[in-house]
Amino acid sequence: MDALQLIAEPNRRMILRLVWDRELAASEIASNFDVTFGAVSQHLAILREADFVKVRRHGNKRLYRTDIAALGPLAAILEDMWRTTLQSLAITIEVSEDQ
Amino acid sequence: MDALQLIAEPNRRMILRLVWDRELAASEIASNFDVTFGAVSQHLAILREADFVKVRRHGNKRLYRTDIAALGPLAAILEDMWRTTLQSLAITIEVSEDQ
């Protein structure tokens, strides 16, 4: 699958963000979404197949974490997006405080 | 629309590539695709709304050109993709020549 299309999907992007700098179990990831556990698991499978996440078994659970290196130049794009999103949020707050 | 989703669509990416460093009329762009003129025009509209292309009227025609600056960091990603695609093509040729 095309790397760009892969990370363009909003839920997959959210998953990458959630496990960007920490490990989370599949269930913990899923609890952040409105869609079913099954749907999240399928997104995880797609991310796994693209090697965009690393998985580690720990007892019952499977711990996921973004493989930032594997994302190559796309990693910077994602970080950039999230940063600018936060910035625009900050601007929104500033503006509303001015009123 | 989300910038990443926008450039993830293969036909839109192809449009951006076609008018990356030259102007082309909508019909000239469309002639490079299997899909109908209407479909290409819709993609152009989406790219226009995102300001990822500049348009200029010239008589009957509308000349399109990628607004590379507007793409920000995504411009580098696209150029990178196309470069590596060419590289892998070159490798393919080499390999087949070896046989």
Add this chain to the structure above:
DNA sequence: ATTGTATTTCAATTTGAACTAAAATAGATC
């Protein structure tokens, strides 16, 4: 070995984005 929790996988359904075909608009030419 059975029960429970965590996760994946599968078949069927839903949904949304891309597409088509046709009508509408825009400007050029006669």
Add this chain to the structure above:
DNA sequence: GATCTATTTTAGTTCAAATTGAAATACAAT
């Protein structure tokens, strides 16, 4: 203004990707 070419827009269709719900698998604990 009628006609031609270029393009956009609209309504309806198609298709792939995302989702659901349920069954299957995996490991842990009793």
